[in-house]
Amino acid sequence: xxxxxxxxxxxxxxxxxxxxxxxxxxxxxxxxxxxxxxxxxxxxxxxxxxxxxxxxxxxxxxxxxxxxxxxxxxxxxxxxxxxxxxxxxxxxxxxxxxxxxxxxxxxxxxxxxxxxxxxxxxxxxxxxxxxxxxxxxxxxxxxxxxxxxxxxxxxxxxxxxxxxxxxxxxxxxxxxxxxxxxxxxxxxxxxxxxxxxxxxxxxx
Numbered sequence: 001x002x003x004x005x006x007x008x009x010x011x012x013x014x015x016x017x018x019x020x021x022x023x024x025x026x027x028x029x030x031x032x033x034x035x036x037x038x039x040x041x042x043x044x045x046x047x048x049x050x051x052x053x054x055x056x057x058x059x060x061x062x063x064x065x066x067x068x069x070x071x072x073x074x075x076x077x078x079x080x081x082x083x084x085x086x087x088x089x090x091x092x093x094x095x096x097x098x099x100x101x102x103x104x105x106x107x108x109x110x111x112x113x114x115x116x117x118x119x120x121x122x123x124x125x126x127x128x129x130x131x132x133x134x135x136x137x138x139x140x141x142x143x144x145x146x147x148x149x150x151x152x153x154x155x156x157x158x159x160x161x162x163x164x165x166x167x168x169x170x171x172x173x174x175x176x177x178x179x180x181x182x183x184x185x186x187x188x189x190x191x192x193x194x195x196x197x198x199x200x201x202x203x204x
Contacts (some may be wrong), residue, residue, distance in 0.1 A: 003031055
């Protein structure tokens with residue numbers, strides 16, 4: 001089986017990116033080849049992780065662009081130049097433009113800290129606490145042109161405890177994010193994920 005060339009988008013500390021790197025170092029995800037990290041601001045944890053491992057990094061500093069349209073055009077060009085088999089959005093806090101999503105349909109995987117379709121967008125653990133849910137969690141899903149609305153690959157539930165604050169809940173969710181992200185990427189590399197409408201089938 002040929003290796004899957006993956007580009008990663010990240011905006012922050014890079015904890016899910018670190019989980020992918022650790023899995024590869026432990027001889028898991030052996031079919032995955034990371035080609036480049038693209039970040040939307042300088043000096044992120046994700047950028048430091050990539051540079052420590054010699055992975056090429058592209059910094060598209062959002063504030064240097066006249067507006068969102070110009071940034072999205074630069075992002076689209078940077079990703080499509082890589083021609084990835086898989087695009088991983090790991091804590092990337094920007095909406096992907098349709099011009100980027102459409103050519104890579106079925107080949108973009110995102111990890112989100114809620115049980116979608118509940119609490120899409122930013123600060124999902126906080127939203128879960130404010131709403132008063134008893135069960136929170138995370139979702140690994142394919143990206144479409146909506147906001148956290150693509151077909152779901154895996155979900156993991158995390159109980160909301162009486163003394164939880166946003167940070168404690170987010171930390172427990174993050175453990176499950178790592179697990180289901182790696183499972184989803186592994187199955188993608190093995191060509192075992194098939195999208196049928198909104199349903200993702202796992203092939204034997």
